[in-house]
Amino acid sequence: MKKIFFLFLTIMCINTIQAQKLTGLWYSSDSSRVYEIKETDDNQFVAAIKSSERKTDSIGYIILKKLSYNSRKKRYEGVIYAVTDGKPAFVKIKFDKHNSNKIVLKLNRMFVMDIAINWVRATA
Numbered sequence: 001m002k003k004i005f006f007l008f009l010t011i012m013c014i015n016t017i018q019a020q021k022l023t024g025l026w027y028s029s030d031s032s033r034v035y036e037i038k039e040t041d042d043n044q045f046v047a048a049i050k051s052s053e054r055k056t057d058s059i060g061y062i063i064l065k066k067l068s069y070n071s072r073k074k075r076y077e078g079v080i081y082a083v084t085d086g087k088p089a090f091v092k093i094k095f096d097k098h099n100s101n102k103i104v105l106k107l108n109r110m111f112v113m114d115i116a117i118n119w120v121r122a123t124a
Contacts, residue, residue: 024121025121026119026121027120029119031120032054033052033053034050034051035047035064044066045064045076046062046064048060048062057083058083063081064079075092078091078093080105103118103119104118105117
């Protein structure tokens with residue numbers, strides 16, 4: 001019985017770790033863009049536009065830079081760049097509590113309150 005419980009617990013931990021993998025392809029909230037998040041050599045992440053339905057977008061444009069995990073706050077933090085004007089903003093990224101295939105990006109771009117953007121994992 002103990003072995004079965006340990007095996008079950010191990011499988012659950014592996015699934016949880018894999019489910020919260022940041023790298024890969026992500027759809028924008030309106031599904032008009034696909035972003036690819038990659039890990040860099042210095043344990044940080046970058047995201048670029050992989051494909052887009054918007055005519056003014058440039059494929060390969062780096063939208064997220066210097067993204068790293070803040071273990072104290074249990075979130076990713078970095079810089080996001082606006083596609084339209086290239087302006088940077090501080091971004092905080094967390095996985096959705098109820099859906100591990102969804103991340104919430106909060107941007108500190110407005111004075112009064114943060115802007116929240118949702119990305120959904122692109123599954124094959």
